[in-house]
Amino acid sequence: MAAPGENLKINPDRLWDSLMEMAKIGPGVAGGNNRQTLTDEDAEARTLFQRWCEDAGCVMGLDQMGNMFAHREGTDPDALPVYVGSHLDTQPTGGKYDGVLGVLGGLELLRTMNDLGIQTKHPIVVTNWTNEEGTRYAPAMLSSGVFAGIHTQDWAYEKTDAKGLSFGDELERIGWRGEEEVGARKMHAFFELHIEQGPILEAEGKDIGVVTHGQGLSWTQVTVTGKDAHTGSTPMPMRKNAGLGMARMLEKVDEIAWSYAPHAVGAAGHIEVFPNSRNVIPGRVVFTVDFRSPDLSVIEDMEARFRVAGQKIADDMGLEVAFEKVGGFDPVAFDEGCVTAIRSAAERLGYSHMDLISGAGHDACWINRVAPTAMVMCPCIDGLSHNEAEEITKEWAKAGADVLLHAVLETAEIVG
Numbered sequence: 493m494a495a496p497g498e499n500l501k502i503n504p505d506r507l508w509d510s511l512m513e514m515a516k517i518g519p520g521v522a523g524g525n526n527r528q529t530l531t532d533e534d535a536e537a538r539t540l541f542q543r544w545c546e547d548a549g550c551v552m553g554l555d556q557m558g559n560m561f562a563h564r565e566g567t568d569p570d571a572l573p574v575y576v577g578s579h580l581d582t583q584p585t586g587g588k589y590d591g592v593l594g595v596l597g598g599l600e601l602l603r604t605m606n607d608l609g610i611q612t613k614h615p616i617v618v619t620n621w622t623n624e625e626g627t628r629y630a631p632a633m634l635s636s637g638v639f640a641g642i643h644t645q646d647w648a649y650e651k652t653d654a655k656g657l658s659f660g661d662e663l664e665r666i667g668w669r670g671e672e673e674v675g676a677r678k679m680h681a682f683f684e685l686h687i688e689q690g691p692i693l694e695a696e697g698k699d700i701g702v703v704t705h706g707q708g709l710s711w712t713q714v715t716v717t718g719k720d721a722h723t724g725s726t727p728m729p730m731r732k733n734a735g736l737g738m739a740r741m742l743e744k745v746d747e748i749a750w751s752y753a754p755h756a757v758g759a760a761g762h763i764e765v766f767p768n769s770r771n772v773i774p775g776r777v778v779f780t781v782d783f784r785s786p787d788l789s790v791i792e793d794m795e796a797r798f799r800v801a802g803q804k805i806a807d808d809m810g811l812e813v814a815f816e817k818v819g820g821f822d823p824v825a826f827d828e829g830c831v832t833a834i835r836s837a838a839e840r841l842g843y844s845h846m847d848l849i850s851g852a853g854h855d856a857c858w859i860n861r862v863a864p865t866a867m868v869m870c871p872c873i874d875g876l877s878h879n880e881a882e883e884i885t886k887e888w889a890k891a892g893a894d895v896l897l898h899a900v901l902e903t904a905e906i907v908g
Contacts, residue, residue, distance in 0.1 A: 496901045498840050503607070504890035507600040511889070514540065514580070514596065515588040524880025525588055529581040529623040530558075530659065535666040537580045541595065541620060548602045550618070553677075554670025556645060557635040558622040558663050561677065564602050566615040567907045572680035574612075574904040575863070576601065576896065577619030578855060583627055587882025589872070589889075594685040595620050597893040601900060612904035614680050621855045622663075628653045631819050636855035639675045640862050642821075679863035681830055681903050684856040685896045686867060687884055691875030692848065699891040700838045701848035701869035704831055706857045707757075708823035709784040710791050714741065714802060717812040720767060720775030735765055735774035737811045744801040745781055748794050756785040757851065758794060786823045786849050824857045830866030830903070837898035838868075843891050852877075868895050 517537045518527030527533040538560065542552050545562035553561035563573070578594025598618035605612075621639075626632030629651040637643045649660030663669045688694075693701050718732030742760050749758030762780040783794040799815050806813035838845040848869060850857075856867050870892035873883040 496898045502600045502604045502893045508886045510596045520880045522880040525582040525586050527582045528628045530662040555672040555674045557674050558668040560620040562618040564616045566612050568613045571614040573615035573617045575617045575679050575682040579621045579624035583878045585880050589687050597685040601897045611907045614904040629659045636858040640858040682859045682863050682865045684867045685892050687872040688869045689852050689877035693871035698846045699843040700845035702835045703850050703867035704847050705786045706824035706850040707784040707786050709820050710795050711819035712781045713816045713818045715814045716777045721773045723771045734777040738777040740805045741802045758783045826866040827864035833899040834868045837895045
């Protein structure tokens with residue numbers, strides 16, 4: 493496959509303007525975005541994306557999970573498409589770039605091809621995956637998971653949000669349920685551009701992260717049960733404080749994660765205390781432990797050690813504890829050919845780069861199960877993401893989109 497010339501680059505001003513225009517939909521309270529999946533704001537963002545894609549000469553496809561596919565023809569009708577994309581939904585207090593850069597970077601790729609009259613053997617398809625974030629409807633990466641056969645469509649449709657509204661009903665309500673069978677599409681390859689969502693690239697002074705692996709993760713929900721009691725009239729030796737039990741268990745989470753550093757992490761990301769009153773000793777606490785590593789055996793070891801430690805803490809304090817596995821996925825090794833295309837593109841364009849292991853889950857992690865896949869990352873300031881203060885520079889966006897352009901064009905094979 494012939495590589496694109498080093499002078500072939502995207503239009504950074506157009507990409508940035510598109511990012512800022514999309515950010516006007518579902519503005520947050522502190523400069524970011526609240527554009528959660530299957531809301532009216534999500535529908536508005538989808539409509540804008542479809543208009544832009546059709547203006548670029550694409551035909552939009554839509555499957556029964558609401559996944560959007562903007563198709564640009566190739567010269568060979570029998571060649572499988574090269575897919576590129578990410579997601580447009582955000583956290584409730586999300587930033588302007590998480591996911592969105594990958595979708596609009598893919599659109600900018602097509603616009604650049606149109607500007608220069610570039611044709612490829614393989615079609616190119618830009619994708620918006622539904623409900624990557626998983627905040628309104630758990631789990632994360634829900635629709636790419638259905639596409640890859642991880643989840644069933646019926647199971648996904650039955651998921652409900654905090655108000656009891658189902659995924660299937662809300663998808664229908666906003667008008668973005670398609671007729672296409674989910675997962676019927678076959679891919680030649682899939683590329684995802686994303687902000688790093690961590691501090692490594694900025695700290696190392698690198699323009700590009702070449703993602704070789706994705707961390708696996710394990711989510712365990714822990715329920716600690718003691719006894720509600722008055723904070724003032726219950727003697728210290730007679731308390732069964734579920735909150736204190738949780739605190740001691742959280743110290744163990746941190747201790748265990750540190751013992752496997754630097755390529756393992758652990759934290760509690762969701763905590764509920766009952767009855768959550770100022771003058772009541774907590775009688776029940778529910779929290780979720782998140783362990784991650786690129787090594788499955790490490791994840792399993794961390795989880796096992798935590799359960800033993802948590803049980804001992806509960807026994808010593810006269811508490812009850814229950815552990816329930818509520819989510820997770822195995823580590824991912826991305827396709828060597830796609831990874832090489834990204835690394836070669838960065839070198840050809842003169843961008844500084846380094847290999848990375850992705851600490852976060854992404855749609856690419858599921859799609860990797862059904863097609864050759866890889867990711868390219870650009871830095872974000874202070875590593876902030878899932879935060880309205882999430883920020884990148886125009887130069888970083890340009891570098892990521894340039895590398896994406898070259899990797900995709902090399903894989904899709906320029907004609908002429």
